[in-house]
Amino acid sequence: MKHFAGRVAVITGGAGGLGREFATVAAGLGMKLVLADVQQDALDDARRALEEQGAEVLAMACDVRKGEQVQALADAAMARFGAVHLVFNNAGVGSGGLIWENSEADWEWVLGVNLWGVIHGVRIFTRLMLDCAARDPQFEGHIVNTASMAGLLNAPAMGVYNVSKHAVVSLSETLYHDLQLVGAPVGASVLCPYFVPTGISQSHRNRPDDVRMDAAPTASQMAAQAMTVKAVESGKVTAAQVAQMTFDAVRDGQFYIYSHPGALGNVAERMAAIVEQRNPGDPYAATPHVREFLRSKL
Numbered sequence: 001m002k003h004f005a006g007r008v009a010v011i012t013g014g015a016g017g018l019g020r021e022f023a024t025v026a027a028g029l030g031m032k033l034v035l036a037d038v039q040q041d042a043l044d045d046a047r048r049a050l051e052e053q054g055a056e057v058l059a060m061a062c063d064v065r066k067g068e069q070v071q072a073l074a075d076a077a078m079a080r081f082g083a084v085h086l087v088f089n090n091a092g093v094g095s096g097g098l099i100w101e102n103s104e105a106d107w108e109w110v111l112g113v114n115l116w117g118v119i120h121g122v123r124i125f126t127r128l129m130l131d132c133a134a135r136d137p138q139f140e141g142h143i144v145n146t147a148s149m150a151g152l153l154n155a156p157a158m159g160v161y162n163v164s165k166h167a168v169v170s171l172s173e174t175l176y177h178d179l180q181l182v183g184a185p186v187g188a189s190v191l192c193p194y195f196v197p198t199g200i201s202q203s204h205r206n207r208p209d210d211v212r213m214d215a216a217p218t219a220s221q222m223a224a225q226a227m228t229v230k231a232v233e234s235g236k237v238t239a240a241q242v243a244q245m246t247f248d249a250v251r252d253g254q255f256y257i258y259s260h261p262g263a264l265g266n267v268a269e270r271m272a273a274i275v276e277q278r279n280p281g282d283p284y285a286a287t288p289h290v291r292e293f294l295r296s297k298l
């Protein structure tokens with residue numbers, strides 16, 4: 001996708017963190033914006049700030065776990081702007097702890113937002129964009145799904161999140177191949193950030209009642225939470241930088257987007273172990289203090 005001005009971007013999780021920064025870059029490029037989020041106060045703040053920046057903004061409460069709400073978002077975007085060109089399936093939440101200690105509600109919540117949110121976004125918006133393309137010979141579109149380095153690695157004590165993000169990488173690669181197969185004028189990318197300072201370590205602030213925690217957190221869940229807070233807060237690459245590199249990748253038609261390419265050595269090591277039929281290597285080989293911190297808390 002080469003041209004952004006006057007075109008329409010839809011951003012889920014658009015009220016905070018990376019989503020809000022995507023919106024800021026998009027507004028700077030003259031795009032019209034559709035923001036979807038469950039946190040109403042942050043959504044209102046984002047809309048006000050982006051309108052002050054000169055953007056036309058539709059801000060909508062939308063829980064991406066629910067297909068009918070994502071459909072309502074798409075309908076509202078079409079009613080307001082008449083087309084959709086760029087979609088960020090970005091809303092996401094985190095939870096940690098030893099994988100056998102996570103409750104059914106933990107799995108439902110994290111897979112609901114991180115995976116079903118992307119499934120609904122791809123299912124609904126790809127078809128909508130192909131319909132837009134059929135009406136407009138100049139149409140260019142792109143879909144960016146936010147996964148994580150946790151979609152390429154499997155660090156301990158964050159299994160539910162790992163599973164959700166591996167699925168998003170798989171979904172995104174398949175989307176890319178399927179779009180290529182039919183020669184669609186719509187590109188696809190998967191964003192795999194490492195630790196970036198945002199609200200992700202406070203995801204529980206938006207945990208809905210229907211999947212609320214039904215017991216006090218276990219020792220491993222508290223340790224994983226403390227580790228995540230520290231890692232996210234000390235991230236050196238900013239959300240604004242990740243947003244800019246994501247737009248550069250969309251412009252260049254680049255599929256894999258990494259905030260910390262230096263971490264790819266761990267991915268290469270994992271892939272080599274798979275191909276050479278070795279057991280998984282220690283994900284904390286380069287950062288043994290993290291492993292020792294977790295062990296000390298269990």
Ligand SMILES: NC(=O)c1ccc[n+]([C@@H]2O[C@H](COP(=O)([O-])OP(=O)(O)OC[C@H]3O[C@@H](n4cnc5c(N)ncnc54)[C@H](O)[C@@H]3O)[C@@H](O)[C@H]2O)c1
Pocket residue numbers: 012013014015016017018019036037038039042062063064065090091092093094113146147148149192193194195196197198199200201202203206232
């Ligand atoms: N920050 C990091 O270190 C990091 C690393 C890897 C991947 N990611 C991914 O980046 C994406 C953005 O997260 P972030 O870091 O900006 O965190 P964030 O918490 O700052 O932003 C996430 C946004 O998603 C919204 N949200 C939560 N549940 C929702 C739902 N059901 N429906 C709609 N919106 C919902 C939140 O209200 C929030 O505005 C997520 O998919 C996350 O997994 C973040």
